Amino acid sequence: MRVAAAGVRAAGQRLGFVPTMGALHEGHLSLVRRSKREADVTVVSLFVNPAQFGPHEDFLQYPRNLERDSELLLRAGVDFLFAPPVEEIYPADFQTYVTVERVAAPLEGASRPGHFRGVATIVAKLFHIVQPDSAYFGRKDAQQCAVIKQMVRDLNLPVEIVVCPIVREPDGLALSSRNAYLSAEERQAALILHRSLTHARDLILAGEHETPKIITQMRQLIAGEPRARIDYVEAVDPDGFTPRVRLEGSTLIALAVRIGSTRLLDNLLIEDSPPGWRFQL
Secondary structure, three states, X not given: OHHHHHHHHHOOOOEEXXXXXXXXXXXXXXXXXXXXXXXXXXXXEEOOOHHHOOOOXXXXXXXXXXXXXXXXXXXXXXXXXXXXXXXXXXXXXXXXXXXXXXXXXXXXXXXXXXXXXXHHHHHHHHHHHHOOOEXXXXXXXXXXXXXXXXXXXXXXXXXXXXXEOOOEOOOOOEOOHHHHHOOHHHHHHOHHHHHHHHHHHHHHHOOOOEHHHHHHHHHHHHHOOXXXXXXXEEEEOOOOOOEOOEOOOEEEEEEEEEEOOEEEEEEEEEEEEOOEEEEEO
């Protein structure tokens, strides 16, 4: 991979990079298409990263299908696929990790201790191996994007981080590799995430700017779905992930909800820009 990337740079070409854990869907492919529009050469990595899974999480069950994913990437026109074995990325006696502090502490950081240490470490390693000019991430994992941006700033990594819109099913469910775990009934129940976010948007358009009131109504709506269990529903600053008690500037409403045994994420980005509110769902 390093030799291939060096050849791209020697040719004066711009290299775009899409890091993934495989089990590809249209959300991943939208990142690939963005890279292909903006870069001369696109690299995609497929690596299920053990360092970001907790001891009771789904590392062994996480969906893997290298043959299918490779075919999708070939059809999408990806130039290089990097799919290293675990022992190449984490050799025996591996001891060095990257820790991002404040922005990684709340929400996902509180619910999944050690998760962002694993994310920051693998992304830093992949950036060092691939040495891309730009890297593409989906906004569904908004806190992950903020953590990676902070790491890139703090470590002076010469990579442009491009955050791309959430891709949704026609009924609003955010695409996720973990959607494959949902039964038909759970898949229907999972729509409560999108409904709660659209309800928040409607409340804001009706004049409600106090985030505790918005969050309370969202939690009540989600609690009405018997298959849903709330992990968190919070309004935060989208860069630092500090709490927002009022809609001021940009605000992210982020949630994590378990549908059955499957934990799903979603969010709504709200921007206060003249002449009114702008929403990214």
